[in-house]
Each structure stands twice: as structure tokens, then as C-alpha cells.
Amino acid sequence: MIIHLSQPDRNLELQGPKQVKVILKELKIVAETVLVIRDDGLLTEDEMVRDSDSIEIRPVISGGA
Amino acid sequence: MKCRKCPGKAVLSIPRHNTALCSPCLTEYAHAQVERAIGREKMCTKEDKILVAVSGGKDSLALWDMLRKLGYQADGLYVDLGIGQYSIRSREKAEAFAESRNATLFTQDATPDESIGIRELADLVRRPTCATCGCIKRYQFNRTAVDQDYDVLATGHNLDDEAARLMGNVLHWQQEFLEKQSPVLPASMEGFAKKIKPLYRLTEREIAAYCVVNSIDYIVQDCPMATGSRLLVYKEALNVIEQASPGSKQSFYWGFLDQQRKKAKSDQPSISDQDRATLHPCEECGQPTSATICSYCKLMAKAKIHQKVS
Ligand SMILES: [Zn+2]
Ligand SMILES: [Zn+2]
Numbered sequence: 096m097i098i099h100l101s102q103p104d105r106n107l108e109l110q111g112p113k114q115v116k117v118i119l120k121e122l123k124i125v126a127e128t129v130l131v132i133r134d135d136g137l138l139t140e141d142e143m144v145r146d147s148d149s150i151e152i153r154p155v156i157s158g159g160a
Numbered sequence: 161m162k163c164r165k166c167p168g169k170a171v172l173s174i175p176r177h178n179t180a181l182c183s184p185c186l187t188e189y190a191h192a193q194v195e196r197a198i199g200r201e202k203m204c205t206k207e208d209k210i211l212v213a214v215s216g217g218k219d220s221l222a223l224w225d226m227l228r229k230l231g232y233q234a235d236g237l238y239v240d241l242g243i244g245q246y247s248i249r250s251r252e253k254a255e256a257f258a259e260s261r262n263a264t265l266f267t268q269d270a271t272p273d274e275s276i277g278i279r280e281l282a283d284l285v286r287r288p289t290c291a292t293c294g295c296i297k298r299y300q301f302n303r304t305a306v307d308q309d310y311d312v313l314a315t316g317h318n319l320d321d322e323a324a325r326l327m328g329n330v331l332h333w334q335q336e337f338l339e340k341q342s343p344v345l346p347a348s349m350e351g352f353a354k355k356i357k358p359l360y361r362l363t364e365r366e367i368a369a370y371c372v373v374n375s376i377d378y379i380v381q382d383c384p385m386a387t388g389s390r391l392l393v394y395k396e397a398l399n400v401i402e403q404a405s406p407g408s409k410q411s412f413y414w415g416f417l418d419q420q421r422k423k424a425k426s427d428q429p430s431i432s433d434q435d436r437a438t439l440h441p442c443e444e445c446g447q448p449t450s451a452t453i454c455s456y457c458k459l460m461a462k463a464k465i466h467q468k469v470s
Contacts, residue, residue: 127402138171
């Protein structure tokens, strides 16, 4: 699967299928700080991502006051 | 995962409320939280004219969207800070949102001279960029709200923002800032607009999800000036705590608000009383300040002197 990450913009590949929860854990990302998006739709942590999927892990934390 | 409210499929789990919601139920939940915030804190009514501080980011656009859908009269103000591509793109997002919804958006430049942005200005006066930016935004928003006869100025500060700020203020025991950390600041005197934060009951993640579900196109990239900010460090720490113990952020900030409410009931001077005692019109521009000349005018004066020299 292809995973798109921001700040900085980059792509990385992981072997699927994998649960969203597992992907976040492997990438050491705190679930509370991101949304996981596939085809414009949000994925919950229990969802399976297939090897042929592309997903975006979008940070939701902003630093400006 | 199934929605806890209807037979639909959940798109977001919300551990702090021990729930998971589908798209329509998430939208309904966000609207209800904003209505509750407005009602509980007596922020505004549907008769009020509201000016929303719009940055093109998720919080301010979601706030603007929700206020309009809930039947409030809300217009937007975008302040262009001149931070290269970031400002160009965030302005596009704000303008596109307004245009597609037939909403009124004012736009203003942060600096009087188009050739210098906020970064250059901050360098000129040797102050941190975010402090300079905060000073200018506060000034422009307050000024526009008062000049254009808006009753209320609304900002997109969310639960994470407020909890992180509270953490910073508590860590350094900044008593005077603690007292002003309420979701409502009254129009304490002539020249000061009433300020409200209707998103204080929603987390950043819930707001970002609201945007995705409601097709609100916002700028995902964070302001480049905010990289490594203290606020981000506090947010990170709070989210680690939240992950281990859901509900920590809300109990931290809302618990603080409860304490403040109890304190207000005892006979301490209110913010309005304190403001009236310490603030008076700036000699240059007439906006309220505790000094002879307000910090915005001081900043602009310094910038002008430096420009003449260079
Ligand atoms: Zn539902
Ligand atoms: Zn002034």
C-alpha cells in the first residue's frame, strides 16, 4: 500500500493488508493527532487497508495560536 | 465499526465520549457541541452580527460553516500575513469557501507595505514572528469588528488550543493570562469587541473530520512560522496523555473553566472592571491599550524607522 504523509509531503510503502490501528502503531503515530483517509472517506482504526490501496495520513494538529 | 447512534457505518471514533459516529451523526454532533457552547456561555444570538477570523485552515472554515448552517449571521475576515506560498494558498482557500457559499469575506493586508511580509516585519523589530503576527491579527480583527459594527468576534480556537495554552500558563504560573482564558471575553469597554470561541468543546481531530465529511477544502499545511512552537510541544504531550486516558484534555480545560466560574461568583473584580481600570485609548489610533501607545502602533512606528534607515 502507498501511504501519503504531510509535513513534509512524502510517500512511503508498507506491505498490506493491515489494520489502520496497526499501520499507525508501526509508524509510531498517535491516533489522536491524525485522520486516515481513503478515496475522500475517513477510516476508523479497525478498518483493513488492502495492499493495492493508497491512503493519506493527515495531521490535524496546528501550531499557530 | 458501526455508528453508535444509527445503523450507519462509523467514520470516526471519539474515545473521550466512548462513541463512534457516521458522517451525518458526526455533523449533528459537531453542531450540537457548538450550540451548547454558545448557549452555555451566552456567546451570541441569531440577531447578532458575527465576524469570524478566517485563516483558511480547518478550524476557522469549519466554524464559519457551522455558524451559517445553524442560522447565525456570520461574515469572515482574512488577514494576509504575506508568508509566501502559505499565505497565497490559505487566502485562496478562504476566498473559494466564501465564493461557493455566497458569504461575505473581508480581506486585509497585515503590513501597510505590500513588499514586506510579517517575517520581514518581525526581523525589523527583532521580535518573534508569532508574537508579531498575533499582535497584528488581534489588532486588525478587533479594529474591523468595531469599525464595521459587528457585535461579536468569533475565532476558531478549539479544545486542543485551549488545553495547550492552559498547560503553558500553568507550567509557568502566569496568573494574569489564566484569568483571561475563557471562551468568552466581554466587550469590556468602548473599542473592544466581544470575543467568543464556539469550538472550545471540539477537538482538532473532530473538527478536521467535520471538514472532510462536509467537503470543506482547507489548507492542510500548517503555518511555516509555527514549526517547533511551544504550543505544539504542549499539544503533543496532551495527545499522548489523551491516548492513554481518553477525556484528559476536556477534563483539564473544562475543569479549569468550572473553577473560574466558582471564583467569579465570589466577589472578585471582573475582567471588565479590571480592563476599565487599566485600559484607555491609544494616542495614535484610539484602540484600547494599557500604555500610552498600543503595541500595534509601537510595532508600526519601529518598522517605519527601520525602513527609513535601510
Ligand atoms: Zn449515525
Ligand atoms: Zn494604537
